[in-house]
Amino acid sequence: MGSAILDIATSALRVTQRALDTTGHNIANVNTEGYSRQRTEVGTREPQFSGAGYFGTGVQTTAIRRAYDEFLDTRLRKATTGFAEVDRYYAMTRQIDNIVADPDVGMASAMKNFFNAVHTVADDPTSIPGRQTLLTEAATLTDRFNLLDNRLKEIDAQTQRDLRNLVAEVNATAGEIAQLNQKIVYELARSQGKPPNDLLDRRDLLIQQLAEKIDVTPVPQDNGAVSVFIGNGQNLVSDSRTSTLGLKPNDLDPNRQEVTLTTGGVTTTITQTLSGGELGGLMRFREEVLIPTQNKLGRLAAGLALRFNDLHAKGYDLDGNTNLNFFSPPTIPVLKNASGNITATYAADASGNHTVQNLQASDYLLEYDGASYTLTRLSDRTQTTLTGFPATIDGITIDLDAASPPVAGDRFLIRPTADAAGQIATDLTDPRRIAAAANDTSGGAIGDNATALELAGLESSKLLLGGKATLQDAYSQAVAEVGTLARAAEISRSAHETVKEQAQQARAEVSSVNLDEEAANLVKYQQAYQAAAQVVATATQTFDTLIGAIRR
Template identity: 40%
Template structure:
């Protein structure tokens, strides 16, 4: 009877524990990260009797947490990738939408400006059309400023998000360390029984951490889990944790880096981190935001340089050479905060058509007077050896020249940004419409012939082309006169040149029926074409274009710049391959392509994460129908166990009654 009572009591306690566990499962069915629990039983040690071993009941051996470490690891990995792609896609979409928006994008502003330039070409004497051109130039500058400010704000947002993520990661690391300590203490106090709810709590924290940054987990014998990020940085070591903070970049104070601090000190680990929201944010900054800022600046530099150069070759309504339409940009050179030498580095533009949308790092090597210049967009390295001669300036490298004032200490670094801030600093310098240089500086006319009358032949001269202001305006006698005769050029047909370069030039209509082109390079790079058959003594005069208010030759050249390949020269000094609008369209296209790729990658990685999560939930998740069935089963078992105890009591009472009789 005693054994029956013990058996019933053990069953009663066991099924009571099962009922409690089932209730706990039901109560936490909506608790994030909760893993279903179940009670495992084993028979108690049987008693040896004369007829053999007799069972002595049941005992609870374990309350098991239904969990699969392999699936959990897979889910965390997929979560890291999905969060990375989601962060990248969300930020890239904002830039993509901004660039493609016709109300914000640059392309319509460029088109409106060149339409206004063409209007001036149609009526160069009109003050009204000139004013419209200046207004559209101002609108173009404002559009550059607006886009640049959008990028600057986006960069500030990245900096703030990096700071928030660093703090959030540190907070999670601290919580994981605390839970680690609780698990270790619980395991020691229980003799090795798992503290299931603490394990679930740690799993939730690890899942949250994996959303923010890529992690790897190493279980320890005492039950703690060490957590590593990046390339082996120990974020959590049992009950201790490291700290992440955002700090100003030593190379570019406008951007933040991530610093890792523990008992051994602090180091910048930005380049070693990957995965999660932080990895996606860093990739977005390096692959989209910075290149977009650089490409926009490249277009701004190209437009300002080409338009300025051409405008300065023309004459305004007052007969003066044109000034700069836009302020000349400058190249940013940032000295690294850890430099120890005294060298000063500067850079200047040599050919804006060969600029790339990249930053560069100049670093002093361990070899005396040697530097390496790394193009950060693709890692291409150029070795520079000054030969110990300072100040030293390089030949053209991707459209720029770099000047070094003195020898630098080994390891000193300088960040060179040829295009980064150009759009933000673009400025319109002309406010008076009369100062628009629409006219060419020189013109050609038919003069009176040597006899004092009109030219008698059919010869004609084109308006001279020009490419510089060298020796312009023409000095006394202020004209270059070409007089034709059959023997002017060494006894052969040609022109005698008076003024300018002087001398003679050959021109024989009989052998040159389609005319001939001549050039006087020393005078503004001048070139012109003569056609037809002049008569003896016929003269053509090239003179300063005084009072050329109706001349539109220079403004036509300004208009032609819209369709001229002026940017993105091929590496090594090849021809320019893109117009202003094509260079901007390339920016829009590249951002759009990367945004679409990020969307596709996010959908794929998020789908993979969902599949792993569902697989884990099939093991760890609470099924309410199953738990309800378990409640009924365990209730009936509990009642049956109670009945065993009742029978035991009845038998005991019967025995006592028999003894009394």
């Protein structure tokens, strides 16, 4: 009897000691990120049969489990991914908004001052100071275009740097998850299925951190490992093996990086399949805000330079010279992944005026399959089959290079507006070379201001957006569109932040450590330990009494 009581009491001491250890572990990790509160689960030991029936043999620890809810964890992961994406998107979009809407940096004031100077020349076409003022304001205008273009290019470079850093972070986190997979599989096998809670918490935290960078889908495996998928089911982590994210230059545009995934030595481009997280926010910002803004600014610069040159070239300067460009005319870059060549120029009507009203703020992809040419407007994915050359569409003319025509599989990226703001410059330095007259000034038309009046009239002419918007209108619309995107992103960010906070709170209610609860558990387990110790003392006294009686 004494031995049975002692054994029961000892089992109670062991179980209570483990419960105290678990409680202490919870208290110690109250501020540990990703830690899930643990609890000691106990059960009775196998009873012992006797003639009077079954006698209990004490208590045993059955498991130490963490307070974990897979549904809440999944909810938090998705909320984290959504918030991280819109947060990065909003932060980058706000940079663009601050630049284009700034009156000291934006184009509105520079264009106004430029056309005021044109009006001054029209009022007095022979005034050299007025002409010099026009050249000064023109230089300010082109510098402003160049400045904005450079700022947008700097943001693009920042985007590329951030993308590289995110890819490196994703790879590092994926590697840690794979290592934890290996440890967890080993520990589960060694313990015959008992969960290594701290390792599981660490792996879940890494998956949550990975979700901040990119949308991920973890899939538990039978052996205790977790496979992690990204994009359209591309495997990033499988047991202890990982695939590697990378970056490579776009086949057509080397300044644009494409995301790749390398698995078993095979590399695949997966840019179009990725979404969510900071990485998804960066890519969405580039496609929805940065590139369109660059193209809209370039369309404004090209439209102004081409139409101003059209009129200026028909006029005469103070020395009777004509056919003079006021601005350096922009050109259309054509990037290729091809054996052959094509050319692209700005289209003009029968009178020689460039049809800038048809220009779209977009890049174009021209593909030749050996039988037909397909032109895709990348801003809205509109496709057109070109049946003959030269072909004119959206204010540009495309022609084949007779000396080196395209072959099957050739691809060309045509960028009529993306670089125009960086190209624009003033072509004149001598104020006498400004063509204000409509007639040869050497023939006595020295005071003729007809061309200057036409140039001044461009300020109010509806040159862009299908002939529906002035230069100022087009710029204001571009600014408004960026502002609208920034405001929408701000609202979306606030909503996603609320969802994330709610998900965090819901998980915390289940999994976080409550110090009041743990303090109560300490008292409870302490009392249980003392009671078990008292049973040990009683059993010892009983055994000693029995021994003493036998000795007598």
